[in-house]
Amino acid sequence: MSTVALTEADFESTITDNDIVLVDWWASWCGPCRAFAPVYEKAAGVHQDIVFAKVDTEAAPHLSAAAGIQSIPTLMAFREGVLVFAQPGALPAAALEDVIAQVRALDMEEVHRAVAERADVA
Numbered sequence: 001m002s003t004v005a006l007t008e009a010d011f012e013s014t015i016t017d018n019d020i021v022l023v024d025w026w027a028s029w030c031g032p033c034r035a036f037a038p039v040y041e042k043a044a045g046v047h048q049d050i051v052f053a054k055v056d057t058e059a060a061p062h063l064s065a066a067a068g069i070q071s072i073p074t075l076m077a078f079r080e081g082v083l084v085f086a087q088p089g090a091l092p093a094a095a096l097e098d099v100i101a102q103v104r105a106l107d108m109e110e111v112h113r114a115v116a117e118r119a120d121v122a
Contacts, residue, residue: 003054007055022078024074030072030073075091080112
């Protein structure tokens with residue numbers, strides 16, 4: 001599977017309708033973004049059960065602001081609709097594979113319990 005471009009119109013449904021979604025926040029003028037793109041594309045070809053999405057921060061400034069993007073590239077990982085990882089900076093292939101392995105290994109019952117506890121406190 002190749003990467004998919006997300007917009008404000010389909011961002012939330014993509015996150016909620018898929019088990020694991022990685023989102024690469026990028027811009028065409030960003031050198032590190034361009035360097036990370038082939039690493040991300042290659043991983044998308046290997047992990048066909050994961051949605052590898054991209055958000056062009058120039059084309060979707062409101063979405064980028066809502067997500068709190070302050071530096072690009074930023075990689076976010078969502079599992080079962082929950083943000084479980086967010087980190088700015090271009091990752092080397094081995095680090096991206098490590099993130100994917102950690103996201104797959106999460107105990108989502110525990111994650112959902114922790115999210116619910118935080119919601120009760122707020």
